[in-house]
Amino acid sequence: MLGVTKAAGIATAWDRYKAQQPQCGFGSTGLCCRICLQGPCRIDPFGNGPQYGVCGADRDTIVARHLVRMMAAGTAAHSEHGRHIALALLHVGEHKLHDYAVHDDEKLHAVAARLGVATEGREQSDIIHELAEVTLGDYQNQDYDKPCHWISSSLPAPRLKKLSDLGLLPHNIDAMVAQSMSRTHMGCDAEPENLILGGLRVALADLNGEMLATELSDVLFGTPKPVASVANLGVLKRNAVNVAVNGHNPLLSEIICNVAADLHDEAVAAGAPEGINIVGVCCTGNELMMRHGVPLATNYLSQELPIATGALEAMIVDVQCVMPSLPRIAACFHTKIITTDNQNKITGATHIEFEEERASEIARQILRVAIDNFKRRDPKRIDIPDEKQEAIVGFSTEGIVAALATVDAADPLKPMVDNIVSGAIQGVVLFAGCNNAKIQQDHNYLTMAKSLAKRNVLVVATGCASGAFAKGGMMTSAATDQYCGEGLRGVLTAIGEAAGLGGPLPPVLHMGACVDNSRAVALVTALANKLGVDISDLPVVASAPEAMSEKAMAIGTWSVAIGLPTHLGTVPPVVGSDVVTGLITDAAKAQLGGYFIVEPDPEKAADSLFDAIQERRAGLGLST
Ligand code: SF4
Numbered sequence: 001m002l003g004v005t006k007a008a009g010i011a012t013a014w015d016r017y018k019a020q021q022p023q024c025g026f027g028s029t030g031l032c033c034r035i036c037l038q039g040p041c042r043i044d045p046f047g048n049g050p051q052y053g054v055c056g057a058d059r060d061t062i063v064a065r066h067l068v069r070m071m072a073a074g075t076a077a078h079s080e081h082g083r084h085i086a087l088a089l090l091h092v093g094e095h096k097l098h099d100y101a102v103h104d105d106e107k108l109h110a111v112a113a114r115l116g117v118a119t120e121g122r123e124q125s126d127i128i129h130e131l132a133e134v135t136l137g138d139y140q141n142q143d144y145d146k147p148c149h150w151i152s153s154s155l156p157a158p159r160l161k162k163l164s165d166l167g168l169l170p171h172n173i174d175a176m177v178a179q180s181m182s183r184t185h186m187g188c189d190a191e192p193e194n195l196i197l198g199g200l201r202v203a204l205a206d207l208n209g210e211m212l213a214t215e216l217s218d219v220l221f222g223t224p225k226p227v228a229s230v231a232n233l234g235v236l237k238r239n240a241v242n243v244a245v246n247g248h249n250p251l252l253s254e255i256i257c258n259v260a261a262d263l264h265d266e267a268v269a270a271g272a273p274e275g276i277n278i279v280g281v282c283c284t285g286n287e288l289m290m291r292h293g294v295p296l297a298t299n300y301l302s303q304e305l306p307i308a309t310g311a312l313e314a315m316i317v318d319v320q321c322v323m324p325s326l327p328r329i330a331a332c333f334h335t336k337i338i339t340t341d342n343q344n345k346i347t348g349a350t351h352i353e354f355e356e357e358r359a360s361e362i363a364r365q366i367l368r369v370a371i372d373n374f375k376r377r378d379p380k381r382i383d384i385p386d387e388k389q390e391a392i393v394g395f396s397t398e399g400i401v402a403a404l405a406t407v408d409a410a411d412p413l414k415p416m417v418d419n420i421v422s423g424a425i426q427g428v429v430l431f432a433g434c435n436n437a438k439i440q441q442d443h444n445y446l447t448m449a450k451s452l453a454k455r456n457v458l459v460v461a462t463g464c465a466s467g468a469f470a471k472g473g474m475m476t477s478a479a480t481d482q483y484c485g486e487g488l489r490g491v492l493t494a495i496g497e498a499a500g501l502g503g504p505l506p507p508v509l510h511m512g513a514c515v516d517n518s519r520a521v522a523l524v525t526a527l528a529n530k531l532g533v534d535i536s537d538l539p540v541v542a543s544a545p546e547a548m549s550e551k552a553m554a555i556g557t558w559s560v561a562i563g564l565p566t567h568l569g570t571v572p573p574v575v576g577s578d579v580v581t582g583l584i585t586d587a588a589k590a591q592l593g594g595y596f597i598v599e600p601d602p603e604k605a606a607d608s609l610f611d612a613i614q615e616r617r618a619g620l621g622l623s624t
């Protein structure tokens with residue numbers, strides 16, 4: 001596809017990245033401050049030039065403040081997503097939204113019980129209304145001594161105690177974001193240790209926001225179960241009205257899927273014999289792929305390329321990680337870019353405001369724009385790559401436990417724990433995060449996962465990591481035979497056969513979108529509780545080898561806070577301060593058990609993560 005864009009003279013993310021070289025050294029090391037109008041101030045990294053900003057801030061203060069602001073922005077993004085879902089649930093409980101309903105009553109009851117919402121003898125609408133109110137309380141509570149409900153009802157007791165003792169449990173998501181902005185204002189918090197503690201607290205608020213967004217989405221739209229799907233640009237169809245959904249929030253895309261079948265005849269009448277073909281991009285794509293098997297066209301970095309096939313009638317975007325370049329690329333083809341959120345508009349796009357009260361009506365309106373656009377296709381420009389990869393997806397925590405229950409119904413986690421103890425599974429790695437134009441797309445994911453699977457490390461993935469593995473053929477039974485070490489292969493084969501998959505479980509288990517990292521937390525919490533240890537004792541590690549967004553910085557930070565060695569394959573803007581670098585690595589390890597490992601080389605990074613797993617195994621007295 002890059003050949004197609006090049007021939008057409010269209011610049012993509014890769015071209016723009018080249019045009020940005022060389023990128024600023026001050027920005028890359030975190031030594032540039034633009035927090036007040038006396039700046040920008042720059043600290044000379046080599047010690048020859050200025051060492052203080054105009055206000056007197058030193059390199060450590062400047063680096064730490066910038067880092068905390070990144071975490072706060074990531075937290076705000078996830079938590080707005082979560083608020084949107086919680087408000088939708090509240091309004092379903094108030095009978096105001098007729099296009100939404102509870103699709104997983106069992107999950108509703110499980111979540112309600114966890115959050116202390118009574119269910120016995122109550123109407124479903126009353127339960128969801130109270131559950132939504134308790135959840136929204138996590139955005140409103142002003143009592144510092146009462147931590148947010150979701151996090152305090154989810155993590156293992158020893159971890160909660162540690163975080164509480166360190167004063168790190170958030171009491172209010174919005175307050176955490178506001179405090180992060182406030183303490184990093186010019187002339188406020190200047191002590192790097194205190195700033196990083198504030199960063200950890202806001203990042204844990206991000207975890208709270210992710211938990212509630214994921215679990216309430218499951219209540220509304222169903223908890224994912226293993227399902228077959230396909231990935232890569234070959235999922236676009238020559239003979240269909242192709243519609244891509246891009247972004248993160250499932251509130252609109254779920255309804256788009258619901259109503260697409262109703263408009264099948266209109267699409268056929270417009271000249272598309274196969275009707276409407278919905279495909280996913282980025283994490284909205286992951287949400288639909290996990291719950292319904294909807295094909296995934298691509299992940300973040302190549303989101304411009306479906307347009308260049310000349311066969312995409314519309315791309316419907318909601319929030320986060322949507323490139324502002326899309327309308328410019330679309331202007332070279334017939335594709336309509338449709339923005340749907342009033343806080344997320346893009347110049348050149350068509351804006352159709354989404355309202356939950358009229359969800360189906362608006363979804364039909366949007367799909368009719370796509371159908372109408374089919375006639376504007378230029379058949380001579382259609383170039384859909386013949387690249388399509390099968391993938392088994394949908395491994396929510398419940399999906400994984402259900403698969404394990406086919407081996408031991410009475411004690412589903414026992415087979416996993418037994419195999420970790422025996423060493424057949426050495427440990428677990430969570431791959432999360434984005435793509436980044438600084439790295440060949442998906443390369444780090446595939447290299448690291450293959451290297452770790454060979455060493456019998458079970459891989460779970462979310463977000464654009466999931467997209468990379470789905471496209472890269474790592475979510476098939478065949479990949480287990482091809483890439484896993486003997487122990488892991490044996491376990492995945494036994495579970496896959498017991499679960500009736502007709503072959504092994506894939507070596508990489510798709511746990512969802514980037515907001516669904518909380519699913520991995522639920523899994524490691526269950527393992528820690530089963531073994532009676534803390535998360536920081538488990539042979540579990542995390543990696544964001546192609547991290548890009550501020551959300552990834554928030555996720556990486558709470559991952560450290562809950563006790564996981566956490567790899568970043570892109571260097572965050574902290575290396576200008578030895579103090580901050582030390583705080584998020586060595587000091588974090590001493591205080592929290594979790595710590596950052598920064599390593600751009602994927603082979604070396606896989607070795608470091610395997611070493612961290614071995615250190616944990618040794619700590620538990622397990623064979624290494
Ligand atoms: Fe410069 Fe201080 Fe203002 Fe930052 S806050 S721009 S270091 S004067």
Ligand code: MSK
Binds near residue numbers: 514515549
């Ligand atoms: S879309 S935050 S690039 S995972 Fe979730 Fe992908 Fe990262 Fe966005």
